Amino acid sequence: MESLFFVLTIVDATDHYQTKEKLRVTLSEFESLFKYNPNIVYMIDKEGHFTNFNDAGLKILGYSREEIIGMSYQEVTVPADLERTYNHFLKVLDGHVENFFITMKDKKGIAISVEITAVPIIIDGKVTGVIGTAQDITDRLSMEQQIKESVESNRAFFYYNIDPVITYDLEGRFITFNKTTEELLGVQPEELAGQSFLPFIDEEVREQTWNHFQQVLKGQPYQYETIARNKDNEIIYLHVTLIPAFVNNELTHIHCIGKDITLQKRHDEVMRYMAYHDNLTGLGNRRLFNEDLRKSIQQGQELAVWIVDLDRFKFINDNLGHEAGDQLLTSFAERLQKVVGDKGSVYRFGGDEFAVLTPHFSELEVKVLAMEVVCAVGKSFEIDGFTTVLTASIGIGVYPRHGVDEKEIVRAADHAMYHAKKYGRNNFQVYSSDIEGLAHSDLRMEALLHEALENKEFVLHYQPQYRADTKELHGIEALIRWNNKELGMVTPAAFIPVAEETGMIVPIGEWVLEEACRQNVTWQNAGMNPLPVSVNLSLRQFYQSDLVEKIKAILTSTGLPPEYLMLEITETIAMQEDIATGILQELKTLGVKIAMDDFGTGYSSLKYLQNFSIDHIKIDKAFVNNLFTKEGRAIVATIISLGHHLDITVVAEGVETPAQVAELKQLGCHVFQGYYFSRPLPPDLLQDEWNHS
Known part of the structure; x- marks a missing residue:
């Protein structure tokens, strides 16, 4: 019998399987990672x-x-x-x-x-x-580069900014600040670090400034203006922008950007002073008078309005000269202001006319003060070695008894002043319903003005303007005169206001325009070198709806090329800026030239130069007369420099002395006009002057 044997080998494979599993896991992990x-x-x-x-x-x-x-x-x-x-x-x-x-x-x-x-x-x-x-x-x-650029940009903004840049803590203490801050305040870094900004603020605005600073703690940017003082105690006007800075949504510090506006403030002060003050006397001008009167009426204050007009000033001015006349006006202004004192405010209304505003304590008190003024003015004045006597006629109106608004009360005072002149001058009159002198005078003047146009009583005289560099004729200004059989030779100052008020200025102005253009063509046909003739435009005339068409028709009928007509306007004309801009653009399209007359006497001179196409600016005679004072020279130099930068021809009016000529030449003025060179002349005499220039 055959035997069967089974050979069984048992091998411990635990490590093998564990290794295999680890390898599988590792490969799986690697595969996932990959x-x-x-x-x-x-x-x-x-x-x-x-x-x-x-x-x-x-x-x-x-x-x-x-x-x-x-x-x-x-x-x-x-x-x-x-x-x-x-x-x-x-x-x-x-x-x-x-x-x-x-x-x-x-x-x-x-x-x-x-x-x-x-x-x-x-x-x-x-x-x-x-x-x-x-x-x-x-x-x-890319983000890192942006961050780097941002950091570098912020660093440049902070350290190289021409304005002060500061970081404060929430108590207003300096944390960081740039070099400009140190230079502006005139201090070393250690004098700022950790210190409050308040000691650098002017005492008068310190509490207000701190209140402003508190506003930014509400978490929103805030802007304000303040006044600082540097180490030398000099005033610095600042515009301040505060920006809250948050870290993790918590306000931690305040960024500040300052702007030194000292020069701007001083410029604004100069411009405001020029706008509201008479350059010759330093008194408030008509603009300031109107504003003060308007404010008083709005507040319901009872007050007296005085119009003070000098008697015989033109005669004295013509005989002693304009320079002496200006000294006389200045002396009169000082004397009037001294007498009025703190009982009222004194203004130069224009020309030889002044105004006074006083609280109306009682009619007796007003009359006593008026008598004191008449007596003080009547004393002699010493001007350049000459002794002269100047008197004044004063008219007084009381608000609200004699007028319910500015226009009515000023007109009442004006009526009373003319009444004082009718009664021998050198006296004062308080308005009453019996005073009709001015009204009758106005009616008579208006009738005579109508007759003057029909009777051809107006004539034009022409004052030449000369180039500063070559002394050649640069242009001619047409100036109207009225030769009336009843009134004699009437100056523009006497009849132009009535013409303005009644509207007669429009037909009179048209006649001046046509006659000046016709005369210019006559001169050119006679062989004279073509030059522009300047004609003043009145307020009513400027705002006529058919002004441009009328000027175009006059140029066509007379045959004068438009470039030889210079139209002179004032800042009062340009008050309605939008309308004025359109009219001036049409005139420039027509080809005529535009001049700004009496430049610097109004508040918005620079604004108008920006918005209007101006060929000439004319420095007011008052500035030229004040040329040898620090302030006067600065104003004239500024106007001339402005003309150079804007490519505008600058004409100085009222030039009367060699010293003025020399100083204006040094400042770079382009053109001169005034009695030093020539008085206004009839056309034939001007032609002779033209031939010899």
């Missing part, structure tokens, strides 16, 4: 060819697996990084782990910045290839 990694994961052999590539990497670079397997890493590396990448590759093959940054390119050639970690693949102790991960850091690098 397959699902969002970054580029690749394997390359020792020759640098891709042997494996994960799906994320294929998607990022835009290749299919078939395309990239077998490709060299050099084909996806930008040329500039090839040598550096090769050196890292050699180190990995030498068994090192390398971490480096390069720029790869996808299938379309688009650059991708990556951070690579490359490790050697080691089998049986030998390096057989490389496995690497490449993280796309393009966005991160």
Whole structure:
């Protein structure tokens, strides 16, 4: 019987199976890391060819697996990084782990910045290839670059800003500040660090400024203006912008940007002073008078309005000269202001006319003060070695008894003043219903003005303008005169206001325009060099709806080319800016030139130069007369400089002395007009002057 044997070998395979399981797990983990990694994961052999590539990497670079397997890493590396990448590759093959940054390119050639970690693949102790991960850091690098640029920009904004830039803590103490802050305040850094800003603020606005600072603690930006003082106690006007700064949604500090507006403030003060004060006497002008009167009436204050007109001033001015006349006006203004004192406010109304506003304590008190003024004015004045006596006629109206608004009360005072003149001058009159003198005078003047046009009583005189550099004739200004049989030779100052008020200024102005153009053509036909003739446009005339058509018709009928007509306007004309702009544009299209007369005496001179196309600006005579004072010279120099920068010809009016000529030349004035060169002349005498120029 045959026996069967089973040989059973039992081997302990526990370690084997455990090892196998570990290997499976490891391979699974590696496969997951390789397959699902969002970054580029690749394997390359020792020759640098891709042997494996994960799906994320294929998607990022835009290749299919078939395309990239077998490709060299050099084909996806930008040329500039090839040598550096090769050196890292050699180190990995030498068994090192390398971490480096390069720029790869996808299938379309688009650059991708990556951070690579490359490790050697080691089998049986030998390096057989490389496995690497490449993280796309393009966005991160872009953000880092933006942050770097932002930091550098902020640093430049802070340290190199021409304005003070400061960071405060919540108590207003300096944390950081730029060099401009130190220079503006005139201090060293250690004098600011940790200190409050309040000691640098002017005492008068310190509490108000602190209240402003508190507003930013509410978490919103805040702006205000304040006054600081530097180490030398000099005033600095500042415009301040405060910006709250938050860290983790908590307000931690305050950023501050300051703007030194000292020069702007001083300029505004000068311009406001020029707008509201008479340059010769320093008194408030008609604009300030009107505003003060309007405010008083709005507040319901009972007050007296005085119109003070000098008697015989024209006679004195003509005989002693305009310079002496200006000294006389200045002396009179000082004397009037001294007598009135703190009982009222004194203004120069214009020309030789002044105004006073006083509270109406009682009619007796007003009359007593008026008598004191008459007596004080009547005393002699010493002017350049001459003794002269000047008197004044004063008219007084009381609000609200004699008028319910500004116009009525001023008219009442004006009526009373004319009544004082009718009664021998050198006296005062309080308005009453019995005073009809001015009304009758106005009616008579209006009738005579109508007759003057019909009887051809108006004549034009012409005052030449001379170039400063060549002394040649530059232009001519037409000035109207009225020769009436009943009134004699009447100056424009006497009849133009009535003409303005009654509307007669429009036909009179048209006659002046036509006559000036006709005369200019006559001169040119006589062989004179063509020059522009200047004609003043009144307020009513300027705003006539058919002004442009009338000027065009006059130019056509007289045959004067438009470039030889200069129309002079004042800032009062330009008050209705929108309408004025349209009219001036039409006039410029027509081809005529525009001059701004009495430049600098109004509040918006610079604004008008911006908006209107101006060929000439004329410096007011009052500024020229005040040329040798510090303020006067500064104003004239500013106007001339403005003309140079804007390419506008500057004409100085009222030039009467060699000293004025020399000073104006030095300042760069283009054209002179005044008695030093020539008085206004009849046409034939001007032609002689023309021939000899």
